[in-house]
Amino acid sequence: MTLKAQLEALRDETLANIENVADLKALNQIRVETLGKKGPITEVLRGMKDLSAEERPIVGSFANEIRDLLTEALEGRKEVLETAALNAALDQETIDVTLPGKQMSHGTRHVLSQVMEEIEDIFVGMGYQIVEGYEVESDHYNFERMNLPKDHPARDMQDTFYISDEILIRTHTSPVQARTMEKHDFSKGALRMVSPGKVFRRDTDDATHSHQFHQIEGLVIDKNITMGDLKGTLEVVMKKMFGEDRKIRLRPSYFPFTEPSVEVDVSCFKCGGSGCNVCKQTGWIEILGAGMVHPDVLKMSGIDPNEYSGFAFGLGPDRVAMLRYGVNDIRNFYQNDLRFLNQFKVKE
Numbered sequence: 001m002t003l004k005a006q007l008e009a010l011r012d013e014t015l016a017n018i019e020n021v022a023d024l025k026a027l028n029q030i031r032v033e034t035l036g037k038k039g040p041i042t043e044v045l046r047g048m049k050d051l052s053a054e055e056r057p058i059v060g061s062f063a064n065e066i067r068d069l070l071t072e073a074l075e076g077r078k079e080v081l082e083t084a085a086l087n088a089a090l091d092q093e094t095i096d097v098t099l100p101g102k103q104m105s106h107g108t109r110h111v112l113s114q115v116m117e118e119i120e121d122i123f124v125g126m127g128y129q130i131v132e133g134y135e136v137e138s139d140h141y142n143f144e145r146m147n148l149p150k151d152h153p154a155r156d157m158q159d160t161f162y163i164s165d166e167i168l169i170r171t172h173t174s175p176v177q178a179r180t181m182e183k184h185d186f187s188k189g190a191l192r193m194v195s196p197g198k199v200f201r202r203d204t205d206d207a208t209h210s211h212q213f214h215q216i217e218g219l220v221i222d223k224n225i226t227m228g229d230l231k232g233t234l235e236v237v238m239k240k241m242f243g244e245d246r247k248i249r250l251r252p253s254y255f256p257f258t259e260p261s262v263e264v265d266v267s268c269f270k271c272g273g274s275g276c277n278v279c280k281q282t283g284w285i286e287i288l289g290a291g292m293v294h295p296d297v298l299k300m301s302g303i304d305p306n307e308y309s310g311f312a313f314g315l316g317p318d319r320v321a322m323l324r325y326g327v328n329d330i331r332n333f334y335q336n337d338l339r340f341l342n343q344f345k346v347k348e
């Protein structure tokens with residue numbers, strides 16, 4: 001067989017093999033075997049030295065032609081096989097979008113945070129600003145500016161964690177009153193603020209007392225503010241929180257920083273006022289302390305009590321949450337037991 005005929009036979013056989021090959025590995029094998037250094041084409045080209053000078057260029061160019069043709073056929077087949085492999089992989093990896101998704105477990109805001117934010121939102125809606133106070137406070141702001149000088153017997157009403165003689169962790173949110181009053185520019189209008197936060201007392205923990213709990217302080221100062229404004233405001237807030245048919249009543253009380261002082265009860269939202277286990281058969285539930293800001297407190301903050309008056313209140317959101325959700329032990333809020341906390345999961 002002539003060299004040309006050998007090359008033609010090789011071409012036809014290889015083209016048939018390329019056409020029939022079914023995977024990329026086998027295709028590569030054909031490439032190596034046909035066009036590689038030890039392959040038949042290289043062999044033919046090596047054998048050219050034995051050809052005559054006339055034959056050599058003819059066979060040489062024919063061999064090159066066949067090599068190019070096979071290379072092209074190999075490339076073409078490779079592309080076809082690669083596309084087929086990709087399509088097969090895509091078919092296998094198809095995602096069924098109708099399958100249910102994986103449930104992600106997520107946290108939620110603490111029930112006390114939820115209650116506090118709800119109360120804050122009500123006040124913001126009424127034009128109050130939210131003010132942040134300091135958990136580490138001075139005796140000066142926590143007591144003296146609240147009309148409780150060092151020897152005042154009413155200091156015993158709040159057992160205090162002292163850090164030094166002058167520094168303590170605040171026993172109530174009332175020091176924020178003094179800090180806000182002294183900075184307020186009354187030429188720009190009335191002062192209306194609420195201040196939520198943690199407070200600390202050296203109380204023995206029991207079902208209704210915790211050494212750390214929360215308060216929301218409220219303060220309004222303007223010209224001609226009266227007890228009627230206090231009552232009206234609290235009535236609106238309680239209705240928003242506990243329902244339209246809620247009533248409130250004010251009972252006389254004592255706080256050194258307000259005069260007169262009151263304790264505010266809300267009509268029981270479980271029995272509506274007829275008496276039940278939640279309200280201890282009284283029909284009423286005590287929810288906060290309040291009063292008209294004492295003239296001396298105004299004076300100490302540089303406000304003239306002859307020109308301005310105001311009301312203040314201190315509400316216990318822990319207590320509100322206990323009543324609303326029927327929680328009978330305040331310590332549940334602070335023990336991080338997920339079985340308890342998960343009952344208050346909200347969709348964020």
Ligand code: FA5
Nearest residue numbers: 172174203209210213288289290291312313314316319
């Ligand atoms: C005060 O702390 C006053 N600063 C409130 C106030 C502000 C009155 C402005 C007038 C004007 P009192 O000690 O009563 O008041 O506390 C207020 C509320 O905090 C109580 O009604 C109660 O709900 C809550 N509270 C008091 N002690 C504890 C405690 N140990 N654990 C949980 N809640 C408590």
